[in-house]
Amino acid sequence: MMVLQHFGLRYAPLGKAGLEIWDDGALAHLSERFQWLLHSPGIGLLTGEPGVGKTAALRNLTTSLNPHRYKVLYQSETDFGRVDIYRSLARDLGVEPSYRRAQLWRDLKERILDLAENQQVTPVWIIDEAQNLPPDFFRDFPAFLNFAFDSRNLITTWLVGHPQLAQTLERVPYAALSSRIQVRLRLQPVLERERFTALVQHALKSAGCQHTLIADSGMELVRQASKGLPRQAGNILLTAMRLAVPKGLNHLPDEILRQAIEELR
Known part of the structure; x- marks a missing residue:
């Protein structure tokens, strides 16, 4: 997928292809x-x-x-x-x-x-x-x-x-x-802010992400919109990446994340 190549990822973060499951003890x-x-x-x-x-x-x-x-x-x-x-x-x-x-x-x-x-x-x-x-x-x-x-x-x-x-x-x-x-x-959603950040960062790193893709404020946008559900968070990230590629962006600004969340409503 061209979108993933653009961001240097092997697969979609928090998608089905991810093999390394994040677990802080809950599992x-x-x-x-x-x-x-x-x-x-x-x-x-x-x-x-x-x-x-x-x-x-x-x-x-x-x-x-x-x-x-x-x-x-x-x-x-x-x-x-x-x-x-x-x-x-x-x-x-x-x-x-x-x-x-x-x-x-x-x-x-x-x-x-x-x-x-x-x-x-x-x-x-x-x-x-x-x-x-x-x-x-x-x-x-x-x-x-x-x-x-x-x-x-x-x-x-x-x-x-x-x-x-x-x-x-x-x-x-x-x-x-x-x-x-x-x-x-x-199984409960990952609602706590620190845990959610750790989940997303682990997913991005596992997928091959080498740089910071999302600001703290963007992470909070994704957390609230996804209600702590990994699949929904993954959908938001992938949609945001698709929106970022035509703009030549190699990160996901808050505005792009907001747009992605709106598209998925």
Whole structure:
């Protein structure tokens, strides 16, 4: 991208291509709980505002996993019927997905049991945008997880979604699922001024930025407009860069940042 070349960047700061995640300790708790659910399979619930970095954090945690011990399955298309969700899991596990739910469940359980007993592999199923899952999936998922009279947990599942997901799972019809959730975490926006500055500076440096791109006043503009959400901050920075290039600027003055914020409203 010409814009990135102009600023000497390898990729868009705070974008999906960034590999080095900034963490001042806030993600250490998630990392610890993530390890828990690897060693003692179960269900984790991770919520947060859109753009706060939930998916990026989990992607970062899964990249270092031993593929001979863990099979990471990522699913983000959740606005379908429950059978479609299980059929997608079947395809990811290399199982021919049956159209009948009972047969589909049997085939999936056999495959998961085979992975556990014969290959010592634990599937790690990450269901993103889980707030869109159909209610009947939430109701019958505990039954699907029932292996050997419910004496064993053979798959780790992370339900990832917007804050309302946690509220949904508090409802009476989903009590069976709620009682199985072993880890509940919510990622918060980076609202504090010093932390936000550290986040953006780390993102710019990681992307290859060699000079000061934004003044303190500009950083404050981005912080307030993005409400501390990394994705939104990244969108503002990239839009500002696009506006700066035709003007021949190699930094982002406050006026350009204001214009970028206005364009994204």
